[in-house]
Amino acid sequence: MSDIKVDAVLDITNEVCPMTFVKTKLKLETMEPGQHLEVVLCDGEPLRNVPRSLKEEGHKIVGTKKEGNRFHLIVEKGM
Amino acid sequence: MLDHYIEDEKDKVEVTVPVIGKSAGVLSFNDLKTGGYIKQRQKDKFTVRCMVPGGRLPIKKMKKIAEVAEKYGADYVHISIRQSVEIPYVDYHNFDKVAAELSEADQKVASCGPRVRVPTACSGCEYNPNGLSDTQGLTKLVNDKFFGAECNHKFKTSFSGCPIDCARTSEMDLAFQGAVFPEWEEEKCTGCRICASACQEDAIHDHPETGEPIFYQDKCLYCADCIRACPTEAWVSGKTGHIVRIGGKHGRHPFKGSVVAKFVSDQDVPAIIEKTVEWYNKHGVGKGRIRIGTLLREEGMMQSYMEQMKDVFKDKAVKDPKPPLEINIQE
Known part of the structure; x- marks a missing residue:
């Protein structure tokens, strides 16, 4: 995941559902298709819902990294 | 008063x-x-x-x-x-x-009494993010075909789209819950460990070195969280269908229904209801108003039911299922 240039970073570790995805979605709306957003999120519920919702809305998760109970997702904005 | x-x-x-x-x-x-x-x-x-x-x-x-x-x-x-x-x-x-x-609006009056009742259901896979089965489609099919069929006592059915079981399939006389068996494709897996964290049942562990999933089927509830969470489509839907529960009821003395088959298809559903009602009516004769769960708790009746259903359940039958379990809610 280190070889992908990240355009923005969003930390949602202090958010709860549904704000986890709402914040991610709002951030992605400010970006261009093809750009990369690094999302930092917690284990458990956010991890069950955020990747699923990203896929459903046509974005692509191109990289992942686990750090303790946190995950970093590199999201490529869809069209 | x-x-x-x-x-x-x-x-x-x-x-x-x-x-x-x-x-x-x-x-x-x-x-x-x-x-x-x-x-x-x-x-x-x-x-x-x-x-x-x-x-x-x-x-x-x-x-x-x-x-x-x-x-x-x-x-x-x-x-x-x-x-x-x-x-x-x-x-x-x-x-x-x-x-x-x-x-004038094709609205029908429903029924009461000893017969197959209108099925209940969750919203199903059409728009519910958790939904794994077309509960609404099946509800319509079952209602059109079986509504009002006479039985020894009331006969309630329901359809839940996933293991969260909002339609309470364990409390119905006969009910169906959507399920998906997850299959893992090694070549697509990047070892990201997301599935192991997403699984709520501890059915997926991540390999300490490679991050690849280790699947414990006995713990899996077939909810598809792993499939939905996987960023690279390494987890995919294998066999899909319904978990079948029988003999549940509520009331003063509720029973928890028993799982009798796993991954039956949509096409199997009408035959399962037909054969079950046939068995119920045959074995309930002379016993008055008796629910199918009460009947199944009698000696040898579970075996008799499974024998009746073997041609419909086939390899999807659960081996030696337990009778419905009485639940005491009065103390």
Whole structure:
């Protein structure tokens, strides 16, 4: 995941559902298709819902990294 | 304060509308109840139970029910525990008008009594993010084919789209819960460990070095969280279908239904209901109003049922299922 240039970073570790995805979605709306957003999120519920919702809305998760109970997702904005 | 019906339950009234299995004429309160016209405490007043399979009520029917309720009922309707819309305070002299006006929107009156009831269901896979099966489609199919079929006692069915089981399949006489078996494709896996964290049942562990999933099938509830969470489509849907539960009920002495088959297909559902009702009616003869769960708890009956179902369940049958379990809610 280190070889992908990240355009923005969003930390949602202090958010709860549904704000986890709402914040991610709002951030992605400010970006261009093809750009990369690094999302930092917690284990458990956010991890069950955020990747699923990203896929459903046509974005692509191109990289992942686990750090303790946190995950970093590199999201490529869809069209 | 405890009070009683003004009239005796055995009383009869003359109605000009046919109810299930009976033509118009002098009908007892029990006949009327069977047909979905339920006697209230108040003299001459009945509650009319409108059929709403799976809780899906088209706007056209909803408007008609509102119109009829306003005209012949009170200033509210009641949503029953089984998703029917009930119109209280209807005078029996108006039954024919109520039935005729409801039928203008193709709204049918539901039933009560010893028969296959209108199925209940969650919203299903059409738009519910957790949904794994087409609960609404199956509800319609089952209601069209089996509604009103006579049994020894009430026979309740339901459809849940996933293991969260909002439609309470473990409390039904016979019910179906959507399930998906996850399959892992090694070449697509990047070892990101997301599936192991997403799984709520501890059925997926991540390999300490590679991050690849280690799957413990005995813990899996077939909810598909891993499939949805996987960024690279390494987890995919394998066999999909329904978990079948039988013999549950609520009431004063509830039973928890037993799982008797796993991953039966949509196409299997009508045959499962047909064969189950056939077995139920055959073995309940002479036993009065007996629920299928009570029957299945009798010695040897679980085996007899599984024998009846072997050609339908085939390799999807659960081996030696336990009888329904009585649950004490009184202490």
